[in-house]
Amino acid sequence: MSKQRIVIIGNGMVGHRFIEFLVGSEKSDDFEVITFCEEPRYAYDRVHLSAFFSGSTAEDLSLVEDGFYEQHGVTVHLNDKAISIDRDNNTVKSAQGLEVSYDKLILATGSYPFVPPVPGKDRKGCFVYRTIEDLEGMTAAGAKGKVGAVVGGGLLGLEAAKALKDMGLETHVIEFAPRLMAVQVDEGGGAILRNKIEEIGVRVHTSKNTVNITDGNSTINRMEFEDGESLETDLIVFSAGIRPRDELARDCGLDVGSRGGIEINNQCQTSDPDIYAIGECALWNNQIFGLVAPGYSMAQVAVDHLQGKQESFTGADMSTKLKLMGVDVASFGDALGITTGCRNYTYIDEPTGIYKKLVVSHDGEHLLGGILIGEADAYGNLLQMMLNDMELPEHPDVLILPDRDGSAVGLGVDALPDSAVICSCNNVTKGDLNAAVQAGCTTVGALKSETNAGTGCGGCVALMTQVMNAEMENMGMEVNTDLCEHFPYTRQDLYNLIRVEEIKSFEELIEKHGTGRGCDICKPTVGSILASCWNDYVLEKPHAGLQDTNDRYLGNMQKDGTYSVIPRIAGGEITPEKLTILGNIGSKYGLYTKITGGQRIDFFGARLDQLPDIWEELIDAGFESGHAYAKSLRTVKSCVGSTWCRYGVDDSVGLAIELENRYKGLRAPHKIKFAVSGCTRECAEAQSKDIGVIATENGWNLYVCGNGGMKPRHADLFASDLDKETLIKYIDRVLMFYVRTGDRLQRTSTWMENMEGGLEYLQQVVIDDKLGLCDQLEEEMSHIVDTYQCEWKTTIEDPEKVKRFRHFINSDKEDNNVVFVQERDQIRPATEEEKIEFRKVG
């Protein structure tokens, strides 16, 4: 039997998902798959398009794994738009001149942004917000402009406004309706939402109708409104709704709706049974679905139908949560209360900016919908309550009233049926999650990669975690977070105990809160916390035995028991004179010498007994400890910056040195690396660092929680165009918050990955002072900065301490097990075989 040829027009989110379902199905071998993709790249994650502005690349957003299409024999015509369908001969023609026949045709053409017919709408600086190319255009224009305006205050419009704001533009939102998010939010909620949006620095103009766009005086454009007012702006982004792309269908005579959209039946077939339509271009039951989850369901139904199965598409939940930093907004079900006889409960807290509303059935038994603004934690639970038609408590208002005495009446996840869809983006039920937990997925990360849940909009992660924990409990599994057998606490708990009870030594802590004598897990952890809190000299007698050998001897132990010596070279800047001194010391002690990956110089092969002498010479010459051995600040790399570089916009070296000197010596859960670049060319690779700083025309952009190393992570853009004072304030807070809450040996990247609420939460804590901690964090940091000491200087000044660096306590002999051979004109440790040779000779 020859294969059935399936042609898909549109390689967007839904078109790609359709192909995934098809090639993953039982009868995949029966089909030959061809797809037309108008865009210059394979399908990507449009839902997270805005992440493009915070550093995600087109590659990061791609939905198609390398080699996926090749592996499954899928033919993709990239950059080629289908231009006509011939239904008599079952063929499709493309812009590049291809003509392809089909057995079944799938339309997955998505939608296009609607641009109101305002004169001047095509002027320079005008954009829509739909594709990576749109965003590239905005970035380029934004770099030159000062002001941006978004036309449309819906979900997408607000997302676009946030993006403009992050680009450093003065940002305005122009909404035709009298309130923001008019479809999802009622009047009361709209007022609170407006405050929230204005708080993040975006100016909101409602009831404004744009009638003309023309030359601006100080900017590229001027928008003129019906009421006679006007706004000077460089960029204009239209986000006034979407329209289905049904032009191909119209041209070949398929039925389309009166307001657009390709009509489909429950099996996603159009009026021609050989042609299906799925995703945003499809009109089902007179409804268009502008979300990705319903599109995915349609893709599944269409694939099933092609294989002879009769699944049906039966509509979809249109609940939404705004993915916007610092603004919690969720709306679900009949949010506006249009069901006849329904009744409302509302809770408004104006001072804090919280608005919550529940819409319940006339008998008060079932939840029909709701709105949550300012605090949307309950979204997942309430949505489930509605979707599963669960019975409401006697007084439904307890579900939205603040929980002041801790007696919250939530709904336990146990009450949910197995069929409850927890992740609607990927259609994952509670039953699916439980099965995965039983199969061994006991972390959110594992659960995500096993089931895909939580990898779409991310709105379900909190609920997903609850389901996981509940199932683990049901299975009798304990989520053991104890640090080790000596302390039934996490690192964070110990940190709090040490701070609050002002505990100053390991002995005191283990006496009060632990058992036994400690081990190589808890001792260095506690040693590090004590240093973070009180900043005592780490080799003070009670602390000495807590330190890992690297901290104990202030150098990194190498494979043969010798140590490395890395003096600090702040920002990588060094005078020729100092470089010469280093050269002399290296040759005097015969040390192997190399430039490190951290822009400084490393000596290797120093025996324990040589360390104090070497360091004495270094300190005399003005060097200090580089803390390469410690879980603390390592290096602040720099590029040469504006002083010399013809593109530099600020003094990156100067700032790098200042930052390195400020944070040197700070002990943390793991090492911390910084870099500062003088312009967006980013020669210092700041976006791969725990803290990255990049100069802009208007100040400094701060990036956080990047990582090179084993699992590279791009840093997140945390705040833009900061003056130096604010920059340092934010870094102080971020670092101290990490010191407080990080796990043992957790770099900032994994800390961020595991942080509930993620970047947004960290921004709330650090920028908006959500926890009221900022003053304290800054105070703690200033204590550390004020009490800095070079540990090597303190050590060599005390003969008692120096004594501890002898190899033998009862002899001046050297360790005869340390043997070097020569390689490329320098020493290296001898191999075991070479050592045997050496002993025979010696």
Added chain:
Amino acid sequence: MNAVVEKINSEDWIEICALDDLIINDGVCALVGDDQVAIFRTGRGDEVYAISNFDPIGKASVLSRGIVGDLNGRPVVASPLYKQHFDLETGACLEDESETVKTYETRITKSGMIEVKNS
């Protein structure tokens, strides 16, 4: 384990240093005959252990620079190289049964000196 005894003049026992020269829960290395011996003063400071300083897994003389503590009630030192634990009483490696390091008897004399038996 050590015992407090009169200093007897035997060739087998080698005086190393004063007990007070050791920091509690910190190790030192001593030369005993031709052997490198790691000596630890642990607990509240009343226990002294001695084992070979050579880490048979990392193949370097470093055990005196490990962190001491206890695991399941056994006194141990963790190698600073790859973190395997060695039982201070028996020399057994907890992670790898095939590896054991030599242990040495210790005692503290009345005048407060540590002695290790050269065996």
